[in-house]
Amino acid sequence: xxxxxxxxxxxxxxxxxxxxxxxxxxxxxxxxxxxxxxxxxxxxxxxxxxxxxxxxxxxxxxxxxxxxxxxxxxxxxxxxxxxxxxxxxxxxxxxxxxxxxxxxxxxxxxxxxxxxxxxxxxxxxxxxxxxxxxxxxxxxxxxxxxxxxxxxxxxxxxxxxxxxxxxxxxxxxxxxxxxxxxxxxxxxxxxx
Ligand SMILES: C[S@@+](CC[C@H](N)C(=O)[O-])C[C@H]1O[C@@H](n2cnc3c(N)ncnc32)[C@H](O)[C@@H]1O
Numbered sequence: 001x002x003x004x005x006x007x008x009x010x011x012x013x014x015x016x017x018x019x020x021x022x023x024x025x026x027x028x029x030x031x032x033x034x035x036x037x038x039x040x041x042x043x044x045x046x047x048x049x050x051x052x053x054x055x056x057x058x059x060x061x062x063x064x065x066x067x068x069x070x071x072x073x074x075x076x077x078x079x080x081x082x083x084x085x086x087x088x089x090x091x092x093x094x095x096x097x098x099x100x101x102x103x104x105x106x107x108x109x110x111x112x113x114x115x116x117x118x119x120x121x122x123x124x125x126x127x128x129x130x131x132x133x134x135x136x137x138x139x140x141x142x143x144x145x146x147x148x149x150x151x152x153x154x155x156x157x158x159x160x161x162x163x164x165x166x167x168x169x170x171x172x173x174x175x176x177x178x179x180x181x182x183x184x185x186x187x188x189x190x191x192x
Pocket of ligand 1: 001026027028029030031032033034051052053054055056057081103104105106122123124125129
């Protein structure tokens with residue numbers, strides 16, 4: 001995530017944290033965006049919740065563009081980003097402001113029961129995953145809450161289309177209005 005997108009995410013998190021509700025992220029990976037949400041949550045006295053199965057997305061698997069072999073757990077032969085994520089949080093001094101949930105996003109969403117101030121979607125980038133993330137988490141957003149979507153590329157030449165289709169679905173629902181655009185990061189707001 002480039003710096004300007006990170007600053008836009010932090011700014012949205014700051015605003016949403018003022019609602020006094022948890023901020024939720026789908027797609028922890030090694031914690032880069034989590035620490036932005038956690039820093040905003042700390043300032044407002046709320047918490048950041050981050051959800052990931054920690055086995056990596058499609059493009060992070062061996063042989064794919066974003067694979068990092070150092071993140072493979074040799075004992076089981078699969079990606080495991082949880083240890084690196086925990087080191088990131090520890091180094092940032094933000095462990096007390098984050099709840100890390102290890103699991104598949106739709107399964108966590110199905111048992112979630114509390115209104116959220118912000119949902120940041122940066123998980124799986126297939127249509128199946130993006131649609132499930134939107135359907136699972138958007139209903140948990142409080143009125144006035146912010147839906148932040150990463151990797152929104154209107155032009156297919158710039159990247160995959162699933163987050164863009166999620167973004168279009170959210171706008172077409174009539175429930176969300178657009179608040180800001182920073183490269184591929186879109187901030188939408190749920191109607192009050
Ligand atoms: C692009 S990375 C997230 C990057 C992170 N937000 C950052 O800015 O550093 C996507 C992450 O989503 C996770 N993921 C993909 N599909 C998922 C799903 N259905 N449930 C939970 N996590 C998922 C992957 O394991 C991966 O760590």
